[in-house]
Amino acid sequence: MILHASCVAHRGRGLLILGASGAGKSGLALEMMALGAALVADDRTALRCEAGAIIADAPDSLRGLIEARGVGILRARAHGPVELALAVDLDRAEPERLPPDRRFGLFDGDLPLVLGAGRVHLASMLLQYLDSGRADTELRDS
Template sequence: MGKIHATVVALESQGIMFVGPSGSGKSDLALRFLDQGAQLVSDDYVIVANEGGHLIARPPGTIAGLMEVRGMGVVKTPYLPEISLSLRCDLMPASEMERLPDGPQLVEMEGVQLPRIYLDASSASAKARVRFALQHLDALLSGPDQKGILS
């Protein structure tokens, strides 16, 4: 079981983890999802455990139901006590991202392979890219074909 500097939201039954350093936009992107019906699992730190081959994310007890909203402070908010993770989004500026990555985009966490995308949280299309990735998880797991196209 590991504690990770990340924010996790639940979009329907899918857990989305935003990973990045302080100021990278984890909470801001999560807030945009919450504004459209997603639920908070944990903000800033999350505990992740391999349970039966699934990555389960939970908030640390000290911050459960708390979210940092810049300019407002720490705010109490409804939250889910746990979610199975479907996608990891590593946040970074677009200028640092590989334009056409090779192979499957996976990261191993707690012995489980998890689909991963790289994302600029400040991009106007950030939410759309996350939703697109969730709709194409099989393609992320298998990677591009010989023409570099996700199937």
């Protein structure tokens, strides 16, 4: 399955970045890369289910490339396939200060979901989530 999404990896855990065109998927990926994450895929992400895990990778034609709006297509070190641990939706803003355990259904499973539209410091929060999960929910994602 090819999804209109970007993906980064941090310490072996993948983040699927969802949103409409212009929502900031590539911008968030670039910001996270500047903080130590690695590019898996930009704009189009290939997904497969493997032994109950959801694996993300880049289509060969886009591997190691990321769009920087107003600058051009940039080269980046390609990470390769990664198991997804989290998804963020850049089209929807989180209305709750301490949100419930939201989920994004994919294949026969689901991923923890963060609603990230307009969120300040989102890249840092997502990197910390990938590192350690949430303390205020059952850690089904760790």
